[in-house]
Amino acid sequence: MHKILVVEDESVIRTALRRLLERSGYQVDEAGSVQQAETEFNFDDYDLIISDLRLPGAPGTDLIQKAGDVPVLIMTSYASLRSAVDSMRMGAVDYIAKPFDHGDMVSAVERIIADHPTARAQQRKATSVSEKSGQAGSGGIVGNCPAMQTLFGHIERMAPTESTVLVLGETGTGKELVARSIHQHSRRADKTLISVNCAAIPDTLIESELFGYEKGAFTGANASRMGLIEAADGGTLFLDEIGELPMEAQARLLRFIQEGEIRRIGSVHSRKVDVRLICATHRNLQQLSAEGQFRQDLYYRINVLCLPLPPLRERGKDILQLAESMLQRQVEKLGKQAMHLSPRAIQAITTYQWPGNVRELEHAIERAVILSDGDEIDNEALGIDLELVNINRLRGQDGISTGSTTPRNSSSEPQEDLSLEDYFQRFVLEHQDSMSETELAQKLGVSRKCLWERRQRFGIPRSKSSASGRRRKGSTQAG
Known part of the structure; x- marks a missing residue:
């Protein structure tokens, strides 16, 4: 870097x-x-x-x-x-x-x-190969920010155990990647990893999918079928979006966790299974259990090792690193010539909030590679309106409100996302009591007319104290 x-x-x-x-x-x-x-x-x-x-x-x-x-x-x-x-x-x-x-x-x-x-x-160029080998982190997950380094350390310590892991994170943060990484670094790495999206299976089918059924257990059950938990015997079961699991299935899942055994629908016999369980959700299970929408005893059973994932917007410089990694992968996948991000694309990627997280970024990069003809990707190809992003960011986060004479934050430290355009407003507000209009304009590198026009546009009135001081100075000179 x-x-x-x-x-x-x-x-x-x-x-x-x-x-x-x-x-x-x-x-x-x-x-x-x-x-x-x-x-x-x-x-x-x-x-x-x-x-x-x-x-x-x-x-x-x-x-x-x-x-x-x-x-x-x-x-x-x-x-x-x-x-x-x-x-x-x-x-x-x-x-x-x-x-x-x-x-x-x-x-x-x-x-x-x-x-x-x-x-x-x-x-740095001579050692780039060795540096890239260390960027992938754990199990192919890219990230160098402190939150991701902490995540890698937790994965390293949790993976060798047999304890149940609960992965928490917003949609698109890579919860399944983390589950795969835990499995790959565990003693079960040579066994099966079964992934189940609980939100994608209808409530009427979830129990039969997880626990299996015997022939004749219900209409249409023409043969016995093994469930996904039984299929993961000896390996790892990943239950994604476990917060969407119906209450009836939660009760059966709790018994499996407590007893280490399952019973197929329509069977009178239980079967012992040896399965490492990893669960994930974007929902607040503690709140759901307090509201009666998720079994509290099940919540305590699966919340043995908790692993929170940071959203993409909080990962700092990782965002650009991820984007460049995805860009290279998509170029190779689609057989295109080498491509790079333009300065405006870089600004858009690092400024946009990415509510869909890593998945949204990946789709934006893929779309841009497909739609771009040259070797440069601009923010428009990414589908990001840079002007709209800046306006929303300034409205939501900046310490200055147009039409207000005082910053919302009284601290002299600028807000996190203070833009270069807005430093003009902050500078005028901070120095207009101690500088004349001529001094302010000179320091900002603009004419007095330009300073007046920008005051009008931003709604920043002239300081009364400095204005009266200049009038007194003028009357004294006249006398």
Whole structure:
């Protein structure tokens, strides 16, 4: 994974830029000055340094010489041709003026890293094969985030036991993959794994499917039939969506767990079976049992080892890693030429909430590979409206409400998903009491007219205290 160091004295801008780059799949560190960057970080560890031109103490251009072979991208609020030329003359690889949008920044970063490979990048490329072998985690499950590393550790400890495992997770999080991984790492790995989706079998058939039946047990039972539990004898039985199991079947299942035996429908004899049980559900079984919709004694029997799965939206950089892995697999499966994700596709993938989790992402990638003609996949091919995603995210999570003069979060730390577009609003709200309109416009790199227009659009009134202070200053000068 590419590493980027952001050097910017304004915390709002610095944090917003870090959020953007992390959503685009980069690992980001940040510093508030050249001195802090030089003291706390080793420049050789990074693929790119992004620095503001004007910083407290030494200017950002000082990093150009200090960084050695690491490329430096200079950004500034003072959007003038002269500062751009001077920065490039001193060795900066590129120049970008603030405020800038997501696409411009991500495109610039992607291009610079591709055109200026560092020694670290060469080393990472040489060892990529060994790194990929460790990315698959447990049983082919991809993930490097802390939640997934914890999951792998739990699978490793739970698999060798004979205890019942309850896997909890939203639809599409990969509960069956986890069950297969537990089976593959258990002492029963050479035996059968039987998977049953309890929600896919009608209530009238679930008992006969699980426990089997004898000839003549009911109309249509022309021959005896072994049930799925009996078929899993010696191996593992995975009951997916166990929360959908009817109450009658729950009672029979409880007896199987307690006694280790089953009785076919229509039979008077019980049969001993040796089965490892793994259950999964997206529902809250504890709440269902309290409401009388799931047997409480069965809940306690299956909830021996509990294994919660994180939703895709909480897996951070794993989302992009998963997408690229799925993309490569689909390209090979469909026999297409090598394809890659565009910057807007990366932004869409890492910003979208993915309510359908891994399954939804996999289907989106498959659809995009089929529908795309060239070698680049855009967000439109993924079926993600980037503008709508940003609007929904800003409405639901940002700390600023248009039409309000105060942030919803009084903390100076920006919200988790503060966008680069919204740092303008936050900056004005935080500094308008201490800066004049001219100073605000200059710091943001816009004209006073542009600042006024954006105030109108975002519904941010001018500060009364600063306005009255300017009127008093004007009357004193007049006198």
